[in-house]
Amino acid sequence: MTIAVDPALAGADADGLLARGRWLASDIYTIAWRYIVAIRRQPETLLFTVIQPVMLVLLFRYIFAGAIHIPGTSYVDYLMPGVFVQTVSFGSVSTAVGLAEDLQKGLIERFRALPMARSAVLSGRTVADLVRNLGSIVIMTGVGFLVGFRVQTSVPSFVAGLGLLLLFAWTLSWAFSLIGLSATNSETAQVMAFPILFPFTFASSGFVLVKSMPGWLQAFANNQPVTKVVNASRALMSGGPTATSTEEAVAWCLGLLVIFIPLAVRKYRRTA
Amino acid sequence: MAQPAIEAVDLEKTFAKGEVRALDGLSLSAEAGTVLGVLGPNGAGKTTAVRILSTILQPDRGRASILGHDVVKEAATVRRVIGLAGQYATVDENLTGRENLLMVGRLTHIAKRDSLVRADELLEGFGLTDAANRPLKTYSGGMRRRLDLAAALVGRPPVLFLDEPTTGLDPQGRQDMWVTIEALVAAGTTLLLTTQYLEEADRLAGRVVVVDHGKVIAEGTPAELKAGLGETVVVVGLHDPAQARKAAALLTGLTESAPHVDGSSVELTGRAGPRVATEVLRTLDAHAVEVTGLTLREPSLDDVFLLLTGHRAEAADGTDGSGAEQAALARAMAGGGARGGR
Numbered sequence: 001m002t003i004a005v006d007p008a009l010a011g012a013d014a015d016g017l018l019a020r021g022r023w024l025a026s027d028i029y030t031i032a033w034r035y036i037v038a039i040r041r042q043p044e045t046l047l048f049t050v051i052q053p054v055m056l057v058l059l060f061r062y063i064f065a066g067a068i069h070i071p072g073t074s075y076v077d078y079l080m081p082g083v084f085v086q087t088v089s090f091g092s093v094s095t096a097v098g099l100a101e102d103l104q105k106g107l108i109e110r111f112r113a114l115p116m117a118r119s120a121v122l123s124g125r126t127v128a129d130l131v132r133n134l135g136s137i138v139i140m141t142g143v144g145f146l147v148g149f150r151v152q153t154s155v156p157s158f159v160a161g162l163g164l165l166l167l168f169a170w171t172l173s174w175a176f177s178l179i180g181l182s183a184t185n186s187e188t189a190q191v192m193a194f195p196i197l198f199p200f201t202f203a204s205s206g207f208v209l210v211k212s213m214p215g216w217l218q219a220f221a222n223n224q225p226v227t228k229v230v231n232a233s234r235a236l237m238s239g240g241p242t243a244t245s246t247e248e249a250v251a252w253c254l255g256l257l258v259i260f261i262p263l264a265v266r267k268y269r270r271t272a
Numbered sequence: 273m274a275q276p277a278i279e280a281v282d283l284e285k286t287f288a289k290g291e292v293r294a295l296d297g298l299s300l301s302a303e304a305g306t307v308l309g310v311l312g313p314n315g316a317g318k319t320t321a322v323r324i325l326s327t328i329l330q331p332d333r334g335r336a337s338i339l340g341h342d343v344v345k346e347a348a349t350v351r352r353v354i355g356l357a358g359q360y361a362t363v364d365e366n367l368t369g370r371e372n373l374l375m376v377g378r379l380t381h382i383a384k385r386d387s388l389v390r391a392d393e394l395l396e397g398f399g400l401t402d403a404a405n406r407p408l409k410t411y412s413g414g415m416r417r418r419l420d421l422a423a424a425l426v427g428r429p430p431v432l433f434l435d436e437p438t439t440g441l442d443p444q445g446r447q448d449m450w451v452t453i454e455a456l457v458a459a460g461t462t463l464l465l466t467t468q469y470l471e472e473a474d475r476l477a478g479r480v481v482v483v484d485h486g487k488v489i490a491e492g493t494p495a496e497l498k499a500g501l502g503e504t505v506v507v508v509g510l511h512d513p514a515q516a517r518k519a520a521a522l523l524t525g526l527t528e529s530a531p532h533v534d535g536s537s538v539e540l541t542g543r544a545g546p547r548v549a550t551e552v553l554r555t556l557d558a559h560a561v562e563v564t565g566l567t568l569r570e571p572s573l574d575d576v577f578l579l580l581t582g583h584r585a586e587a588a589d590g591t592d593g594s595g596a597e598q599a600a601l602a603r604a605m606a607g608g609g610a611r612g613g614r
Contacts, residue, residue, distance in 0.1 A: 023381055026378065026381070027378075027379060030375055030378040030379055031379075033375075034364060034367060034371075034375055037366065037367060037371065038364070038366035038367065041366045041407055041409075042366055105360065105362065105365070106358055106360045106362035107362050107363070107364060109323075109328055109356075109358065109362055110356065110358075110362040110363075110376075110423070111379065112327070112328045113326045113327060113328055113351060113354065113356045114351060114376065114379045114380055115348060115351040115352045115379075115380060115381060115427075116379040116380075116381070120379075
């Protein structure tokens with residue numbers, strides 16, 4: 001047995017603001033690293049991250065493209081921003097499930113007894129989600145190009161569109177952290193997450209024109225964040241007026257972040 | 273006078289809006305370099321006490337300190353000097369053993385290179401070197417528990433909390449864990465250990481507090497606790513409760529403490545078990561009371577409780593441990609344990 005115990009304080013931190021900032025960044029990185037390593041080793045997360053996005057692109061491209069005609073644009077170009085948004089939305093379920101699981105298994109308990117920054121658990125998780133979503137989007141873009149998707153605007157504009165998608169994805173991570181922390185186990189987290197996602201992703205401009213929906217549904221579809229984000233990224237990637245739609249989409253994201261970050265952090269502090 | 277390494281004074285904690293009183297004025301203390309055993313059945317408040325002492329929970333009332341640092345006001349400092357291993361192995365299933373220890377090292381703010389060295393040192397110390405690069409999913413229960421303990425030691429904490437470290441382990445796993453804990457104690461760690469097993473407290477702890485319904489009902493050395501118990505429990509099985517009561521009346525005076533009737537059996541605790549057993553058979557035979565079973569066993573937590581409180585340890589059957597283990601397992605599977613709060 002080679003376990004010597006040193007009575008000196010372990011990892012005594014310098015108390016300077018700079019040192020604390022450095023450790024906060026380090027803690028966020030460590031937590032994010034842990035989730036990213038886990039993606040490769042968890043078949044179900046890999047499914048969310050890689051296979052499901054590819055399937056969505058292919059299914060929508062070949063099933064709906066023949067049936068849905070969008071005036072003035074090819075359906076693939078219309079579709080892709082919708083698939084991007086749907087993928088990051090559905091992917092956020094794994095944020096809720098992952099956090100619920102960590103709570104259930106007692107891992108968060110261990111984190112609470114460590115001298116790490118408390119805020120790093122949630123921020124680290126949302127940073128890992130950003131990396132995962134970026135991966136999904138890159139894969140989908142590649143597959144999209146193979147089946148006829150073309151950027152109709154410019155590269156900077158396309159990149160701005162991707163940036164907006166990531167901002168939306170990050171917003172959802174915070175919102176679904178709250179669900180994960182509120183659920184008693186991972187199954188409940190999943191059951192809670194999907195009914196919230198379905199109306200927002202499908203009753204949106206993601207796959208069809210909102211005009212084709214009944215009037216009462218149009219009122220909802222036109223005024224909810226998924227539609228706003230889809231419209232803005234569609235304008236940025238495939239053309240159309242970008243200014244108002246982008247402002248609206250960014251405003252939605254920031255507004256939701258202002259609500260959900262404090263709620264999630266408060267829930268984390270209270271969940272013992 | 274030296275400051276106790278671990279001190280809790282009048283801790284109170286309720287859950288479910290005051291419906292569940294987990295701690296009801298619990299006080300305890302442990303001198304530096306000693307082992308304090310916290311003995312009690314499921315639901316006695318042991319885990320809640322550990323969670324408060326390790327800064328995870330805040331008490332409703334009362335105070336606690338580790339090496340003189342208040343667990344609420346100086347929580348950040350306390351977290352640097354404690355290690356915690358729970359009854360549920362709190363490690364990441366998807367990471368390898370080495371990655372888990374590296375993660376804890378980094379989150380304890382130890383430089384990456386030192387964290388890696390420390391991880392390998394601990395893996396070797398716990399006999400996990402061969403499994404170091406395998407995800408935890410492939411580990412056995414005993415291996416997980418060892419890794420969990422290793423994770424608690426990453427920062428070389430001078431104060432260690434072990435919450436039921438052997439609950440759910442097989443006899444060999446329990447034996448191995450005891451040897452490991454003894455090595456830690458020999459190296460000077462102050463240890464607070466919760467357990468449902470009198471045998472475990474007896475073997476590992478210098479002092480024991482017995483907890484029931486959120487407060488300490490007895491304390492002393494294991495020898496002092498057992499002194500009132502005698503050394504052997506004789507269990508006499510009879511046909512029915514009426515026969516058992518009759519037998520108890522006949523056997524009164526045979527041992528220092530009065531016979532205890534439990535359903536259709538009678539229990540006697542005495543220093544000389546075999547002799548008591550012989551007397552029991554002789555007495556009952558003389559009065560034509562038929563004996564259906566006779567067992568001799570070591571005193572358990574249940575017997576301590578019986579002695580101290582007059583009631584059995586609730587929610588846990590301490591006589592063989594398997595009931596308690598099943599209860600713990602059921603809780604672990606239901607997912608309530610990690611955050612349920614006792």
